[in-house]
Amino acid sequence: MVLKLYGYASITCTKTVLCVLEELNVPYELINVDVSKGEHRNQEYKAKQPFGQVPYIDDDGFLLYESRAICYYIARKFGGIGRIIPDPLDIQKVARFEQAASVEVTSFERGASGLVHETFFKRIKGIPNEINPTIVEHYRMMLENKLEGYEAILSRQKYIAGDEFSLVDIFHLFYGALLKEAGFDYLGSGYYPSITRWWNEISSRPSWKKV
Numbered sequence: 001m002v003l004k005l006y007g008y009a010s011i012t013c014t015k016t017v018l019c020v021l022e023e024l025n026v027p028y029e030l031i032n033v034d035v036s037k038g039e040h041r042n043q044e045y046k047a048k049q050p051f052g053q054v055p056y057i058d059d060d061g062f063l064l065y066e067s068r069a070i071c072y073y074i075a076r077k078f079g080g081i082g083r084i085i086p087d088p089l090d091i092q093k094v095a096r097f098e099q100a101a102s103v104e105v106t107s108f109e110r111g112a113s114g115l116v117h118e119t120f121f122k123r124i125k126g127i128p129n130e131i132n133p134t135i136v137e138h139y140r141m142m143l144e145n146k147l148e149g150y151e152a153i154l155s156r157q158k159y160i161a162g163d164e165f166s167l168v169d170i171f172h173l174f175y176g177a178l179l180k181e182a183g184f185d186y187l188g189s190g191y192y193p194s195i196t197r198w199w200n201e202i203s204s205r206p207s208w209k210k211v
């Protein structure tokens with residue numbers, strides 16, 4: 001039985017999981033949960049994903065939610081070790097990978113998702129009048145501050161966890177792409193040259209293009 005991914009592929013972090021499935025050529029079935037119709041809010045759905053969010057997977061009866069945890073599981077099960085996650089015996093590589101993974105959550109997603117939720121998501125929900133410029137400024141400054149660090153890291157190495165492409169690069173794609181949609185083209189504009197070199201490379205991979 002192929003792995004079932006329950007998610008909403010157009011504007012959610014379901015895309016992160018899809019990208020990993022494509023990157024590793026894993027057969028899967030995508031089951032659409034229409035977030036715009038609130039299909040993720042009922043009790044039956046919450047029995048599978050207690051926060052009433054997408055995505056989750058059902059791998060032959062094994063249920064798992066949280067997109068990053070799902071990606072680790074897929075990478076370990078479907079040949080991603082040594083390709084997008086490090087060999088667990090290489091403890092220094094693992095340490096650098098975990099460092100990068102922590103940076104993504106604490107230094108990138110916090111600012112990027114804050115900006116995207118306050119601007120782009122409010123626009124597509126039809127409530128642009130609720131955009132609060134003070135909140136936008138807060139997240140904009142938070143992200144800009146962190147991107148200085150990203151520029152320094154990426155001027156010394158090809159990818160965020162070292163010189164090899166990894167799952168942590170994939171973790172940046174979803175909010176990275178939405179930043180541009182939101183009108184904050186920090187990554188691709190060339191303003192931060194090393195970030196733009198990295199961004200152009202990771203966002204043009206066939207797996208992400210397909211997603």
Ligand SMILES: N[C@@H](CCC(=O)N[C@@H](CS)C(=O)NCC(=O)O)C(=O)O
Pocket residue numbers: 011012013014035040052053054055065066067068
């Ligand atoms: N940390 C969770 C976040 C899940 C999440 O925020 N899902 C969003 C889409 S990216 C969602 O379901 N939004 C609809 C809602 O919360 O009503 C993960 O990575 O899976």
